[in-house]
Amino acid sequence: MDVNHLTDQQSMYDIAIIGGGVSGLAAAMYAGRMKLNTVLIGYPPGGVIATTDWIENYPGFISLSGKELADKILAHAKEYEVDMVFDEATEITRDGRCFTVNTAFDEYQAKTVLFATGTRYRKLPVPGADTFEGKGVQFCGLCDGPMFQDKLVAVVGGGDSAAKEALILAQWAKHIYVIIRGDQLKAEPVNMERVKKTEKITLVFNTNVTSIEGSQGIEKIVLDQPFEGKNELVVKGVFIAIGSLPLSQLAVQLGVKTNEKGEILINRQTETNIPGVFAAGDVTDTQFKQAITGVAEGVTAAYQAYRYLGGEFVCTCVDDDYLDCPAAPEDLRGRTE
Amino acid sequence: MSEVPEDIEETVVQRFNEELKDPVKLVFFTQEMECPFCAQTHKLLETVANLSDKITFEVHDFVKDKEKAEQLGIEKIPAVAILGKKDYGLRMFGIPSGYEFQTLIEGIVFASTGKSELSPKAEEALRKVATKPVKIQIFVIPTCPVCPVLGAMAFQFAIASANISVDIVEIAEFPHLAVKYDVVGTPKAVLNEKVQFEGLVPPGQFLTFIQQAAQGSPTGISPTI
Numbered sequence: 001m002d003v004n005h006l007t008d009q010q011s012m013y014d015i016a017i018i019g020g021g022v023s024g025l026a027a028a029m030y031a032g033r034m035k036l037n038t039v040l041i042g043y044p045p046g047g048v049i050a051t052t053d054w055i056e057n058y059p060g061f062i063s064l065s066g067k068e069l070a071d072k073i074l075a076h077a078k079e080y081e082v083d084m085v086f087d088e089a090t091e092i093t094r095d096g097r098c099f100t101v102n103t104a105f106d107e108y109q110a111k112t113v114l115f116a117t118g119t120r121y122r123k124l125p126v127p128g129a130d131t132f133e134g135k136g137v138q139f140c141g142l143c144d145g146p147m148f149q150d151k152l153v154a155v156v157g158g159g160d161s162a163a164k165e166a167l168i169l170a171q172w173a174k175h176i177y178v179i180i181r182g183d184q185l186k187a188e189p190v191n192m193e194r195v196k197k198t199e200k201i202t203l204v205f206n207t208n209v210t211s212i213e214g215s216q217g218i219e220k221i222v223l224d225q226p227f228e229g230k231n232e233l234v235v236k237g238v239f240i241a242i243g244s245l246p247l248s249q250l251a252v253q254l255g256v257k258t259n260e261k262g263e264i265l266i267n268r269q270t271e272t273n274i275p276g277v278f279a280a281g282d283v284t285d286t287q288f289k290q291a292i293t294g295v296a297e298g299v300t301a302a303y304q305a306y307r308y309l310g311g312e313f314v315c316t317c318v319d320d321d322y323l324d325c326p327a328a329p330e331d332l333r334g335r336t337e
Numbered sequence: 338m339s340e341v342p343e344d345i346e347e348t349v350v351q352r353f354n355e356e357l358k359d360p361v362k363l364v365f366f367t368q369e370m371e372c373p374f375c376a377q378t379h380k381l382l383e384t385v386a387n388l389s390d391k392i393t394f395e396v397h398d399f400v401k402d403k404e405k406a407e408q409l410g411i412e413k414i415p416a417v418a419i420l421g422k423k424d425y426g427l428r429m430f431g432i433p434s435g436y437e438f439q440t441l442i443e444g445i446v447f448a449s450t451g452k453s454e455l456s457p458k459a460e461e462a463l464r465k466v467a468t469k470p471v472k473i474q475i476f477v478i479p480t481c482p483v484c485p486v487l488g489a490m491a492f493q494f495a496i497a498s499a500n501i502s503v504d505i506v507e508i509a510e511f512p513h514l515a516v517k518y519d520v521v522g523t524p525k526a527v528l529n530e531k532v533q534f535e536g537l538v539p540p541g542q543f544l545t546f547i548q549q550a551a552q553g554s555p556t557g558i559s560p561t562i
Contacts, residue, residue, distance in 0.1 A: 043539045044486045051482055067436070067482040085456075086486075088539035104541025105458040134535035135521050143481040144522040146509055217521070237521075 012109050013039045015305045016101050018089050018250065019116035021047020022291050023281030025073040027114055027298035032080025034306045039083040039108050041101055046070030047118050048244075048282075049291055051140045053168050056190070058291050069291065092250050097276060099254075112305040115251045115264060115272075115279040116298055119244035124156055128212030129240075136218035137238050141168035148237045150174045154221055156209055157241035163187035165241045166201050167194055176201045177233060179209055179223070204233075212238055246283045259285050270301040278304055340384050341438070349442055353389040357449040361392045364418040366399045366411045374510055378415035378432040385441065391449065410502070413511060417441075421448030426495045431507025435479025440488040440505055453493035459540060460497045466548035467500040473547075476508040476518065476525045483537055484524040490540060491526070494547065501547070529553070 015031050017024045020042025031038040044050070052066030061069065078084070087103040092113060094100075101108045121139045123129060129137055138144040141155075145168055153173045155166045158180035164187075166176045178185065178195075183205050185192060195201050204227050211222045220232045227233060246262045257265045257273045264279040266272055266286070272279055278301035281294030341349065365382050367375040379396065386394035397405050399414045409418045410428065419427040419441075427448055433441035447453065453460065473491050477484035488505050495501040508515050508523065518527050527533045528550035538546070 044483060044537050046482075046486075065482070087459075087541070090541075104539065104544075105462055106456050134525075135519065138522050140481075140483070140522070143478070143483060143524075146478050146480060147515070147521055147523070 011037065012098070012111065013037045013083075014110065014309055015039075015112045015114060015302070016041060016099060016108055016110035017114045017116060017302075018042060018092070018101065019047065019114075019118055019281070019283075020045045020084075020086060021116060021118045021281060021294070022049055022070055022073050023047075023118070023294035023298035024114070024116035025070065025077050025298075026295040027116060027280060027302040028082045028084075029073065029077035029080060030299040030302035031305065032077060032082040034302065034311070035081075036302070036306060036309070038081070039085060039101075039110065040077070041085045041087060041089050041103060041108065042116075043086050043088045045074060045084075045086045048120075051142055053142050053164065055291060057188075066291075073295070089250060092254050094254060094274075099276070112276045112278065112308055113254075114270075114298070114301045114305065115248070115256070115277070115283055116281045116294070116301075117247040117250065117283045119246050119282045121240060122243045122245050124209065124212075124238075124240050124242060126209055126211050128214075128218075129238075132212055132214065132218050132238070136214070136236060137212060137240065139240055141165045141239055144237075144239075145169050145172045148173050151236040152177070152234060153237040153239060154179055154209070154233060154235045155239045155241055157243070158182050158185055159241070159243065160187045160191055161243070162241040163191040163195050165239050167191065167198065169239065170198050170200055173200070173237075177227075177235065178203050179207050179221075180205050181208055182206065209238070244282070248283050251277070251279065251283075261285075266297075269304050270297050271304060276305075276308055340380060341388075345438070346384075346388065349385070350388050352442065352446070353391070356446050357389055357391045359391070359422045359449050359451065361445050361449045362395060362420040363392060363445075364395045364397065364405075364409060364420060366397050366402070366406055366409075366414050366416045366418075368399045368414060372399075372414055374432040375415045377434075378417070381432065381434065381438075382417055385445070392445065415510075419444045419448045421451055423451075425451075425492075426502030427492055428503065429505045429507075431510040432479070433505075433507070436482050436485055437477055437479050437488075437505070437507060439485040440477070440492075443485065443489040444492050444505075447489075447492050447496045451496065453497040455493055455497055455540070459544075462541075462544055463494060463498050463501075463547070466544050467494070467498040467551055469551045470500050470502070471529055471547050471550045472502050472504065473550075474504045474506055474518075474527045476506050476514070476520045476523055476527070478507065478509050478523050481523045487524045487526065487537055490543060494543070500551070 014036035017027050017040040028040040049066040056063045091102040099110050099113045149172045154177045156179045207225045209221050210224050220234050248262050263285040266279050266284045270278045280297035280301045282289045386392045416430045427444045491503040495503045525535045532550040
């Protein structure tokens with residue numbers, strides 16, 4: 001896998017794609033295919049989806065892991081001339097109609113920017129959560145589950161992520177308590193069924209964790225409602241699955257508008273309020289955030305960047321028009337769609 | 338996993354054909370008794386070595402070949418030293434199965450090419466901070482999909498700097514080390530026994546930890562992926 005692969009730092013890229021998740025990788029594939037001089041800057045390669053154990057709702061693949069999906073799109077993108085820089089963008093500035101992207105070591109210039117920066121895990125704002133972060137308060141069941149073999153653990157959250165996290169942990173943990181703020185687990189029906197069938201998972205409704213306590217490691221969590229007659233639950237690990245926060249800070253610094261959640265506002269063409277700046281995937285205000293919707297936005301953004309740069313190639317026109325499309329790159333004619 | 342699945346084998350063979358340059362030697366340390374994963378690791382490494390003419394496989398008994406083990410810094414088994422034209426300090430302890438199979442392949446490719454994929458400026462920054470020997474231990478488990486990202490990055494630092502050596506340790510096989518280094522989540526990195534961090538960090542931040550380790554200043558953070 002490339003890490004910090006770099007070809008020509010001095011060149012002006014047509015598009016700088018910020019983010020190494022599936023949305024960014026798909027955009028890179030399309031941009032490369034449309035012969036845009038493309039650089040993708042993102043870390044880690046594959047993004048957060050790489051920590052998902054299984055994906056069963058990406059059309060064309062009945063079931064595969066998040067990492068498999070990311071690796072497949074990455075490999076596809078590498079089929080084209082795309083520079084991959086697996087590092088974090090630290091600053092993005094605009095000078096006229098051009099943009100400069102900085103990483104810890106290098107600088108890249110581009111005519112357009114696509115933010116596909118995704119999200120980060122939301123932290124649980126209770127005493128002990130910071131103290132034990134990485135020491136029992138974890139965010140990745142797949143990464144850390146085996147360290148809790150035959151132990152009692154809690155999952156905090158009431159959505160599909162919490163359900164999936166509990167199911168992953170069931171491979172190793174002795175028992176899993178899912179602490180849910182509301183009165184139901186809002187998981188995909190298929191995952192809900194799996195949770196119901198897994199005896200070692202107990203759902204605890206209408207309950208909040210108020211603190212995480214212990215000395216050398218986690219010993220218990222304190223609940224605001226009694227569970228089985230007690231306000232304390234003995235666990236050795238707490239997995240947080242309470243949603244995520246958009247990584248839109250770099251975009252905001254550039255003047256890109258966001259909503260009250262910090263999600264980048266885009267239109268159906270993935271355009272932001274700044275000409276030449278696009279956004280795709282989980283960082284946007286799209287309501288239904290899925291790998292497939294992020295990928296779709298990524299490729300839309302790549303196409304819109306192509307148009308913004310003067311391309312006239314229209315992917316959606318009928319075959320006859322398509323062949324006559326004057327700006328279509330030679331090697332694309334008759335090969336797409 | 339003790340052998341390489343067919344579809345993965347095909348991909349690895351293609352990659353080896355395209356990317357391997359100099360010969361690579363996998364020096365494996367094992368023993369017959371009291372090593373639950375040695376036999377599986379042996380089989381896996383032997384299979385991988387057979388995927389390219391440029392890879393040779395050498396087996397040593399950890400007890401009988403003590404001198405060789407000490408020479409290569411092997412203190413526990415199963416272990417493999419990945420040697421290229423020279424010893425870049427790439428080591429893996431425990432079976433490189435699951436997602437760690439990817440780290441093994443990356444290590445072989447890096448040892449063969451002798452080149453990192455770091456940018457010239459990143460390599461320059463590394464040279465400036467790695468002024469003294471820094472041993473990086475990265476604790477992983479085979480189910481951790483992001484662990485190979487950190488492992489591959491550390492391997493590249495070792496390729497680019499003679500002062501860096503890297504031990505990838507499958508922590509489930511060495512529970513005493515999980516206790517010693519307080520490993521609750523993976524990946525976890527420990528540098529020169531003093532500096533440590535959990536989770537993934539981007540290259541620039543990793544260099545800061547290398548600098549601290551080279552300077553002997555203890556620290557620790559817990560970034561989350």
